[in-house]
Amino acid sequence: MSRFSADTRLSAAQVSFALNPTRAWFRHATAIFCGALLAPLALADEHAGHNEELSPTVITAIAPSSPLTIVTNPKDPRQPVPASDGGDYLKTIPGFALVRNGGTNGDPVLRGMFGSRLNILTNGGMMLGACPGRMDAPTSYISPETYDKLTVIKGPQTVLWGPGASAGTILFDREPENFGELGTRVNASLLAGSNGRFDKVVDAAAGGPLGYVRVIGNTAHSDDYRDGNNDTVPSRYDKWNGDVAVGWTPDADTLLELTAGKGDGEARYAGRGMDGSQFKRESLGLRFEKSNIGEVLDKIEAQIYYNYADHVMDNYTLRTPSGTGMMAGPMASNVDRRTLGARIKGTWRWADVQLISGLDAQTNEHRQRSGMGVDTYKDVPFTKDADFHNYGVFSELTWFATDSDRLVSGARLDRASAKDFRQTTGSGMMTRPNPTADDTRADTLPSGFVRYEHDLADSPTTLYAGLGHTQRFPDYWELFSPNSGPAGSVNAFDSIKPEKTTQLDFGLQYRTAELEAWASGYVGQMRDYILFNYTPGMMGMTSQAQNIDARIMGGELGTAYKLTDNWKADATLAYAWGKNSSDGNALPQMPPLDARFGLTYSEDNWSAGALWRVVAAQDRIDRNKGNVVGKDFDKTAGFGVFSLNGAYRINKHWKVSSGVDNLFGKAYAEHLNLAGNAGFGYPANDPQAIKEPGRTLWTKIDMSF
Secondary structure (H helix, E strand, C coil): CCCCCHHHHHHHHHHHHHHCHHHHHHHHHHHHHHHHHHHHHCCCCCCCCCCCCCCCCCECCCCCCECCEEEECCCCCECCCCCCCHHHHHCCCCCEEEEECCCCCCEEEECCEEHHHEEEEECCEECCCCCCCCCCCHHHHCCHHHCCEEEEEECCCCCCCCCCCCCEEEEEECCCCCCCCCEEEEEEEEEEECCCEEEEEEEEEEEECCEEEEEEEEEEEECCEEECCCCEECCCEEEEEEEEEEEECCCCCEEEEEEEEEEEEEECCCCCCCEEEEEEEEEEEEEEEEECCCCCEEEEEEEEEEEEEEEEEECCCCCCCCCCHHHCCCEEEEEEEEEEEEEEEEEEECCCEEEEEEEEEEEEEEEEEEEECCCHHHHCCCEEEEEEEEEEEEEEEEEECCCCEEEEEEEEEEEEEEEECCCEECCHHHCEECCCCCCEEEEEEEEEEEEEEEECCCCCEEEEEEEEEEEECCCHHHHHCCCECCCCCCCHHHHCCCEEEEEEEEEEEEECCCEEEEEEEEEEEEEEEEEEEEEEECCEEEEEEEEEEEEEEEEEEEEEEECCCCEEEEEEEEEEEEEECCCCEECCCCCCCEEEEEEEEECCCEEEEEEEEEECCECCCCCCEECCCCECCCCECCEEEEEEEEEEEEECCEEEEEEEECCCCCCCECCCECHHHCCCCCCCCCCCCCECECCEEEEEEEEEC
16 A cells, blocks of 8 residues: 555645745746747757767766776766756765665765765855755755766865865866857756656856856656555655856956855655755855966966755645654754855976865854744744864875876865854753853864875776875764763763774776776775764654774776677676774674676667666664664665666757666665654654665656757
8 A cells, every 4th residue: 555645645745836836936937948948949950059969878887087086977867767966866876875765865875984974065165954864965955967077086085175075075066168259058958757757957058258157947856756566655856956157257267257056945755754845055156267377386276155055844844744643743843054165276287296285164054943833933033053163274296206107195184163052952851951052172183195006008007006094073963963972971062073084095997998997995994983873762762972993895896898889888896894893793874785787789879778786685784873864773685676778869969868767666675774764654663664766767858059
């Protein structure tokens, strides 16, 4: 029997439209705007307009562009069904997994590491979510198809993009426009698929030698999906984003760009006690770049950014309150976060040395309010509970020792602080004075790495090895979300120590016209790893944050072989392992072994492909331990999923791609999900994994002029 009826689904949609008329108006306005753009251009001659051609194939694997670095175009379609947000896109890259919520807004995990161990930046700025349980992870606010470039740097192997980053750095960037003469371009896409999936994107720019204007808009919608057992999983969502960039380019070496954007959305969750009924985003940015300055000083880059997240969680907009238990009646929580940051860096070049050095700073403020009853929270003033500051200085040096040898090194020093503004902790009968009210804690944290790269003389192979160390200040979720800190401590804010990671990364890359192969491995020691321990109680699940020591290791393998001019085969393998060396148990929330095999046939204007994903069982768990979002609640079985895709390029302006994911309707669940939280449709005494979508069909139309 379905866990959510069609009648209830319709009612929730009607309520959503009534409560959010502006959001609905924007969706329809964007659709009309896309249609207005597409209608006349559909009649245009194929030799007219912009010369940019669309990608002819659907991608199933990405090879590193350099040691530990992956660069790709997030506009390229990937299987499974094109991503609804940044986390959805990242999970298609070997080494990544996702803490699953249902249809959207999962939390990305790289090599088993989660949260602020990943630095996630958009256009050089950091968008921090506000939910204490990371319902609005940073990638929730990212629509990948509206960006031009995605860069992933694995491990603590860069110091340029902020503190922490023990697991890796993720950069979603929009490139500046370059018009040699007055002109325009338009890129747009429409996506339709099973479960009511319907996405629209338009990306248009106009400009000339002296500057440009770029406008980007997108909407995304999906209904609740059905899993492989044909049960309905609460997972519907609606999202929209709008961004504009205005650039001034007085000469080929100078750029001044102002950006602004807004967005909002709502999402129903299977594994949480509340849904996200608001995901408001406001973004502002200003950047300056000057290149080819002199013989030694090559480039100066400076930017300032502002990001604001205003997030509402409730149990009445997208569902009906349970009527029993702690959440019997309607209730809501509203949290927001303002982040202001700046960075300046310079690039110096000598004959065989490149130096990038600079300063960065960030401050963010977190507030909250809540209320019992429908929308009563709106009459309650916000209360600030936390304030964070970070100031850093960094340098990264590359020495081109010979034509085949490079030594890359970096160092960083950060001063991080946090202030606790909470006057009380707990709620209801459990409310008590906060022993760290108005206290400030601060740490000075060093980080650095060194990496050696060598190109073999008689083979198109690059070998590399790098040793990195980073110290990470505890984030908001680790200091303010837990109910308690380590045993005997006042609370988590007072007692949780910064996390210290030392990691060795190594690997190789091989590339010829017919064959690409790569392998990357890592071994790490983590001191004061921040672990969450969950304990059932009379008032529900309570969480305790503690510091432990841990060991981690794993890696990724990949190969892509061109069998003939038309046939290409590829395969990837990713594995992550962790151990809590303080008590000898497995490190929780580690994704299992994940293998993917792809086969593609392509002609000049069409392609067809198949993807087989095989995931092993995960029996290395530590029950009721995990991170701020997920915990190990049981072992999980392995699974295999088979998918097909195809693409046809009508001409250089138009392309149609289509696919069917989970062709055989497999009923399966990922190891990382929120089942243990006993959310909507999952009773507290019967936790079960959130099943993934069953057979899913989709078709996408891309246009470029």
